[in-house]
Amino acid sequence: MAGRVTIAQVAEEAGVSAMTVSNVISGKPGASDETRRRVLEVAAKLGYRPNQAARNLKTGRSGLVGLIALDLTNQYGLEILRGVADELAGAEQELLVNASYHDAGREKDRIEFLAGGLVDGLLLIAPVLEDETIELLRRRKLPCVVIDPRRLDVPLPRITVDNYHGMRQGTQHLIDLGHTRIAYLRGGEDLESTSIRFRGFQDAMRLAGLEVAEELVATCDFTYASGFRTAGRLISEHRPTALVAGADLLALGAIDAARSCGLTVPNDFSFVGFDDLPQAAQSFPGLTTVRQPLHDMGQKAALALLSLIEGQKLLMEHMELGTELIIRNSTAAPPA
Amino acid sequence: MAGRVTIAQVAEEAGVSAMTVSNVISGKPGASDETRRRVLEVAAKLGYRPNQAARNLKTGRSGLVGLIALDLTNQYGLEILRGVADELAGAEQELLVNASYHDAGREKDRIEFLAGGLVDGLLLIAPVLEDETIELLRRRKLPCVVIDPRRLDVPLPRITVDNYHGMRQGTQHLIDLGHTRIAYLRGGEDLESTSIRFRGFQDAMRLAGLEVAEELVATCDFTYASGFRTAGRLISEHRPTALVAGADLLALGAIDAARSCGLTVPNDFSFVGFDDLPQAAQSFPGLTTVRQPLHDMGQKAALALLSLIEGQKLLMEHMELGTELIIRNSTAAPPA
DNA sequence: CTGTTAGCGCGTTCAG
DNA sequence: CTGAACGCGCTAACAG
Numbered sequence: 001m002a003g004r005v006t007i008a009q010v011a012e013e014a015g016v017s018a019m020t021v022s023n024v025i026s027g028k029p030g031a032s033d034e035t036r037r038r039v040l041e042v043a044a045k046l047g048y049r050p051n052q053a054a055r056n057l058k059t060g061r062s063g064l065v066g067l068i069a070l071d072l073t074n075q076y077g078l079e080i081l082r083g084v085a086d087e088l089a090g091a092e093q094e095l096l097v098n099a100s101y102h103d104a105g106r107e108k109d110r111i112e113f114l115a116g117g118l119v120d121g122l123l124l125i126a127p128v129l130e131d132e133t134i135e136l137l138r139r140r141k142l143p144c145v146v147i148d149p150r151r152l153d154v155p156l157p158r159i160t161v162d163n164y165h166g167m168r169q170g171t172q173h174l175i176d177l178g179h180t181r182i183a184y185l186r187g188g189e190d191l192e193s194t195s196i197r198f199r200g201f202q203d204a205m206r207l208a209g210l211e212v213a214e215e216l217v218a219t220c221d222f223t224y225a226s227g228f229r230t231a232g233r234l235i236s237e238h239r240p241t242a243l244v245a246g247a248d249l250l251a252l253g254a255i256d257a258a259r260s261c262g263l264t265v266p267n268d269f270s271f272v273g274f275d276d277l278p279q280a281a282q283s284f285p286g287l288t289t290v291r292q293p294l295h296d297m298g299q300k301a302a303l304a305l306l307s308l309i310e311g312q313k314l315l316m317e318h319m320e321l322g323t324e325l326i327i328r329n330s331t332a333a334p335p336a
Numbered sequence: 337m338a339g340r341v342t343i344a345q346v347a348e349e350a351g352v353s354a355m356t357v358s359n360v361i362s363g364k365p366g367a368s369d370e371t372r373r374r375v376l377e378v379a380a381k382l383g384y385r386p387n388q389a390a391r392n393l394k395t396g397r398s399g400l401v402g403l404i405a406l407d408l409t410n411q412y413g414l415e416i417l418r419g420v421a422d423e424l425a426g427a428e429q430e431l432l433v434n435a436s437y438h439d440a441g442r443e444k445d446r447i448e449f450l451a452g453g454l455v456d457g458l459l460l461i462a463p464v465l466e467d468e469t470i471e472l473l474r475r476r477k478l479p480c481v482v483i484d485p486r487r488l489d490v491p492l493p494r495i496t497v498d499n500y501h502g503m504r505q506g507t508q509h510l511i512d513l514g515h516t517r518i519a520y521l522r523g524g525e526d527l528e529s530t531s532i533r534f535r536g537f538q539d540a541m542r543l544a545g546l547e548v549a550e551e552l553v554a555t556c557d558f559t560y561a562s563g564f565r566t567a568g569r570l571i572s573e574h575r576p577t578a579l580v581a582g583a584d585l586l587a588l589g590a591i592d593a594a595r596s597c598g599l600t601v602p603n604d605f606s607f608v609g610f611d612d613l614p615q616a617a618q619s620f621p622g623l624t625t626v627r628q629p630l631h632d633m634g635q636k637a638a639l640a641l642l643s644l645i646e647g648q649k650l651l652m653e654h655m656e657l658g659t660e661l662i663i664r665n666s667t668a669a670p671p672a
Numbered sequence: 673c674t675g676t677t678a679g680c681g682c683g684t685t686c687a688g
Numbered sequence: 689c690t691g692a693a694c695g696c697g698c699t700a701a702c703a704g
Contacts, residue, residue: 006697017675022699030673049452053392054697057680062389064432072418073614078409085408085435094454096400097433099421116385118430224618256620278409279615282560284592342681353691358683368689390681393696 005048014042025050065093065305066119068110070126072099074222075277076247076294077125080147083298084123091306093120104128108136115142121305123147126191129154143308145301150191157308159301159319163193166290166323167200170272171244173288173325175208177333179242179270183216183234185227185254187246197246197274216240220250227253236261241269241334248273248280248289255287255330266332276326286328293321341384350378361386401429401641402455404446406462408435410558411613412583412630413461416483419634420459427642429456440464444472451478457641459483462527465490479644481637486527493644495637495655499529502626502659503536506608507580509624509661511544513669515578515606519552519570521563521590523582533582533610552576556586563589572597577605577670584609584616584625591623591666602668612662622664629657 007025011018016035024031024039025048031039042048056062067084069077081097088095096119100107107128114122115136121143127133128150137144137156146158174182184201187194198217205212215238220226231243231254245251251273255265263269265285273280276291300321304314343361347354352371360367360375361384367375378384392398403420405413417433424431432455436443443464450458451472457479463469464486473480473492482494510518520537523530534553541548551574556562567579567590581587587609591601599605601621609616612627636657640650 007699008697018697019676019699020674023674026699032673035673051393051697052453053389053396053398054680055699056389057387057393057682057696058698058700060389060680072421073411073414075409078414082408094432094434096430098430117388228620253618259620282589284564284595343683344681354682355684355692356690359690362683365689371689387681390696391683393681393698394683396696 005046007048007050010039010043010046010048013046014039061120062118063093064096064119065121065123065302065309066096066098066114067123068098068100068107068114068125068127070100070102072097075279076275079277079294080125080298080301083295083300084302085298086295087299087302087306091302093306093309100127104130108133112136115140121145121309123301123305124149126150128190129156143305145305145308147297147301148193150193152192157304157314157317159297159304159321160193161292161297161321162323163196164200164203166292166325167197167244167246167274168204169323169325170274170288170290171201171204172208173327173331174242174244174270174272175204175210177242177270177331179334180210181213181216181238181240181242182210183218183231183238183240183243184212185230185234185243185245185250186217186219187222187250189219194246201244213238222247222249224249224253224256227251228257229253232257232260235263235269242271242331243269244272244274246274248275248277248287251287251289251330252279252283255283266330268335270331270334272331280326281328285330288328288331289326291324291326293323297321341382343384343386346375346379346382346384349382350375397456398454399429400432400455401457401459401638401645402432402434402450403459404434404436404443404450404461404463406436406438408433411615412611415613415630416461416634416637419631419636420638421634422631423635423638423642427638429642429645436463440466444469448472451476457481457645459637459641460485462486464526465492479641481641481644483633483637484529486529488528493640493650493653495633495640495657496529497628497633497657498659499532500536500539502628502661503533503580503582503610504540505659505661506610506624506626507537507540508544509663509667510578510580510606510608511540511546513578513606513667515670516546517549517552517574517576517578518546519554519567519574519576519579520548521567521570521579521581521586522553522555523558523586525555530582537580549574558583558585560585560589560592563587564593565589568593568596571599571605578607578667579605580608580610582610584611584613584623587623587625587666588615588619591619602666604671606667606670608667616662617664621666624664624667625662627660627662629659633657 007018007021011021024036098110124146126148146156218230220230227250251271258269273287273289276289280287280289343354343357347357360372434446460482462484482492554566556566563586587607594605609623609625612625616623616625
């Protein structure tokens with residue numbers, strides 16, 4: 001119940017038809033400059049604001065894009081979200097953010113709800129995407145782009161990063177510094193990217209003629225606490241000189257674990273993360289990490305979704321973005 | 337163009353009128369159990385989903401609540417956001433999140449846009465709120481609740497925390513531990529809460545018979561980097577034994593600054609923050625801090641907004657929530 | 673360049 | 689308890 005003034009009132013006051021007002025307001029052609037000026041003037045005077053609901057009903061569009069993130073507080077998703085928001089700011093679409101809280105049921109619920117007509121398109125960040133949910137999306141014909149899917153083969157337009165080469169490069173950096181006993185912290189096992197990153201690590205090691213000691217590899221959740229605990233065990237029991245983590249949060253937890261063991265970073269121990277979250281730069285020492293272009297992923301995903309919404313065909317169903325090694329101060333040569 | 341099926345089709349298939357279908361779907365009385373059952377069955381079979389746009393047009397509601405945060409990546413706002421989201425999950429309202437990026441112009445733009453009919457109500461986190469914007473909100477009669485306003489006297493329903501006693505308690509904790517040379521890091525000067533917190537610090541000091549040395553007080557932005565820089569100077573030039581920060585982010589930066597000066601925390605130096613962001617617990621050592629009930633603030637704000645949307649009068653225009661000192665491991669007695 | 677006609681899909685009168 | 693008609697405010701299509 002925001003704008004009481006209707007298009008009809010403006011039309012009457014300006015002495016034109018409602019159609020003309022509509023055209024002027026939406027910036028369509030087909031209205032002389034003089035008419036346009038008068039309509040705009042009257043609209044301003046009356047304080048006319050188009051009624052979104054009526055417009056939506058007529059056009060069959062809501063002007064809303066849905067985004068389903070895992071969790072509203074993880075920086076990984078939020079960096080992507082920022083990219084999305086930046087891209088959408090140009091288009092006339094607002095962003096409706098939802099979280100699945102890592103729960104497949106809730107994810108399906110939210111998708112079903114949003115796909116029920118609330119949004120014009122959907123962006124999914126690292127979703128579980130059960131087959132049934134995919135089927136739902138296809139049946140509804142809802143434009144949808146997946147960012148960083150858990151399984152690479154989801155039959156939907158998707159954006160991923162080059163996890164393999166990123167991790168290989170990060171590992172190589174430690175090898176180049178002279179490390180040989182390098183530990184590895186795997187992220188969540190339900191993501192295909194976890195295996196791919198690990199393969200990058202393994203290959204880098206193998207190609208350097210180094211052994212991947214089984215006791216130096218451990219798996220944890222994507223949390224600081226999990227990284228702290230798991231790395232603490234790894235470090236105190238097996239004494240590697242460096243550690244590569246499948247995510248920045250894990251690396252940050254691992255660094256604090258090393259500290260709590262009395263080690264100093266990077267003199268006694270080196271760490272490499274993966275993601276380049278804001279925290280990676282805002283920590284002491286700065287974290288050397290493999291950068292995922294999160295903001296860019298968000299932008300590209302939003303752009304692709306917008307063209308899907310406009311009814312255009314996508315140039316590619318799958319887009320893979322590159323990674324980049326960011327060297328900060330958490331890595332150095334191993335102690336002598 | 338999500339659900340093709342209309343209420344009319346369901347009505348025909350079920351052999352009743354549209355009216356009845358509408359009543360059944362919206363859970364209104366006035367339909368026999370038998371009819372209700374059949375309608376529901378047919379609706380499910382046909383895959384009927386009510387068209388939001390049509391419903392909105394008719395009811396004059398959008399089912400959307402707008403939230404304007406400062407920045408999509410700061411944890412402070414996100415904790416509040418989580419509270420809001422949790423409360424809204426129960427009501428049938430979706431959340432439309434926007435950011436002002438600390439820009440008054442953009443803030444006004446966004447408010448004006450959302451208030452243009454897109455949302456049923458608005459939640460504002462620490463907004464600038466120029467007079468003109470407040471005027472706009474009043475004119476449009478848009479339900480609105482402000483969380484943590486920059487000026488305490490905004491003429492809108494608002495939720496704040498007890499900054500004064502919180503900070504007094506945090507400071508007292510250091511005094512009790514035996515600290516006397518305590519530095520203070522002020523947050524952004526455009527917030528009234530910055531002065532209030534400082535007054536809490538001053539009073540705690542004064543009441544303990546301690547001097548607030550001018551050179552031990554400095555002002556910075558609400559960022560880690562600013563805390564790092566400013567505290568670094570304070571610590572190296574004036575050698576206090578403890579520091580109180582007007583925000584956790586500042587304290588976290590300050591701790592790293594101390595570390596980069598070769599000090600260990602808390603043995604050489606103690607730190608107290610304010611906020612209790614997730615990072616405060618997820619750092620090493622854990623940060624002793626004054627907890628703001630951010631999640632609760634979000635919930636309470638959402639609840640108040642919902643009742644405003646329902647057209648009910650608010651019990652109180654201003655609600656102030658308490659704070660709580662959370663003692664972790666960043667504080668200890670001063671070095672001997 | 674402008675006006676007319678006809679709904680979009682729903683909820684809300686009223687009668688029955 | 690149910691049905692028929694109307695209209696919310698806007699815009700697509702066409703006519704003028």
